[in-house]
Amino acid sequence: MLRSLVAAVLSFLAMTPVIAGGLDPAAINDAAMPAKPTGSDKPSSSIVKLQILLDRAHFSPGEIDGKLGENAQKALSAFAEANELNLDKTITPDLWDKLTATSDGPAIVDYKITEADVKGPFLMKLPAKMEDMKSLEALSYTSPREALAEKFHMSEALLNAINPGKKFDMAGETIAVANVIGQQNAMPVARVEIDKARQTLKAFDASGKLLAFYPATVGSSEKPTPSGTLKVTAINRNPTYRYNPDYRFKGVKSKRPFTIKPGPNNPVGSTWINLSAEGYGIHGTPDPGKVSKSASHGCIRLTNWDALTLSANIKRGTPVVFLDRPGEAIAPAQSRPLARSSRT
Structure with missing residues (x-):
């Protein structure tokens, strides 16, 4: 009987995907307040959740990658500034509560890949030089995975990490994604x-x-x-x-x-x-x-x-x-010639 029980457990474990660093959807949704707002090269569930909350609050961390890098730290600082809260070496409960109160719903949700997601056309390879792009019919995504990562504001590496064994080019496949679609309210930007x-x-x-x-x-x-x-x-x-x-x-x-x-x-x-x-x-x-x-x-x-x-x-x-410098007085636009740049 013991041998049968052990065999059953091993069989269950074999069918259960192992997620590096605990980056499974449940761990992210249940993540508590990050202990310290310090950067790390290793993604963590609490930082994924933090980045998603910031994104939904209109304080963008840039690409959601599970790491508290410079962009995420700047977004967190700006959110604290906007809400007149302190941000020192730790994220305070007041700051975390304020952030979690800005939106509803889990940080990670299921999404069923559609025919439109995988239809393309996709580029075989994105040329490195501008001159090599001019002959292309469209500057499309290079893969369904790239398209899906951008659709949900995620890095491809994070999308992979929370979806082990999933195929991103198969319509009908259900994957875990950042819950950012339709989460932001309109803003009266002046x-x-x-x-x-x-x-x-x-x-x-x-x-x-x-x-x-x-x-x-x-x-x-x-x-x-x-x-x-x-x-x-x-x-x-x-x-x-x-x-x-x-x-x-x-x-x-x-x-x-x-x-x-x-x-x-x-x-x-x-x-x-x-x-x-x-x-x-x-x-x-x-x-x-x-x-x-x-x-x-x-x-x-x-x-x-x-x-x-x-x-x-x-x-x-x-x-x-x-x-030009933080905190400077706002001046009228300069009348001198401006440096040239890209345009449409």
Whole structure:
């Protein structure tokens, strides 16, 4: 009888997937307040939950990857600032309670992959050079897994980790995903503020209340963003990228203009928010994991989903203020020529 019991237990264990680091949906949904807001290379259930809560509260940690990196820490700090709460070496119960109260529902939910998710078309490989993109019919995702990860604001590594043995290219397959779809409320954004030094974008209402926060890649030393105040002049979804050889981007040898078709892996992602200075805009990116970690061509780069959310909550005429230094006084936009950058 004992031998039969042992055999039954071993059989059950063999059918039960082993999740590295305890990153199974139940562990994430049941996770308690993280003990310390410190970074780690190892994903944890409590940080996955923290990032999802921040995302749903409009304080984006960027790509949800289960690690409390720089972007997640900046988002947590901004949330504490907006709610007049302290954030020192530990996350306080008051801060955690305030965050969990911003939205309802579990952090992780089941999702059944649809025919549309796997239909494509998908790129065999995303070219590394812009010039090699111009002949493509669309800058699509490279796989259903990439598309699903972006749809739920997750890194592909985290999507894999909480779905061991799952096939992302099979319609009807049920997978575990971050519960972020339809979780955010509309925001009355009256002003956008971009901090060049901190690589952040903040959205405020008419009274000056901080409504939303996004990590951003803001220009570069080679092609800095402008100073002062610009305005939103247009919002384009699924933009076409137009390269002007006068930009002289590093690594681009073409001396003739060319265009790159729309798609989430377009150089400006799936959303372009045009600003009132030629060649400047706020846009998405084909590489969400590098937001605020690599230079842009002078524009303001967000994850595709953050750019889409921001575009849905602003309108033409919304002022966009650029801060050269944290806490500086807001000045009018400069009249001098501006550095060139990417545009649609």
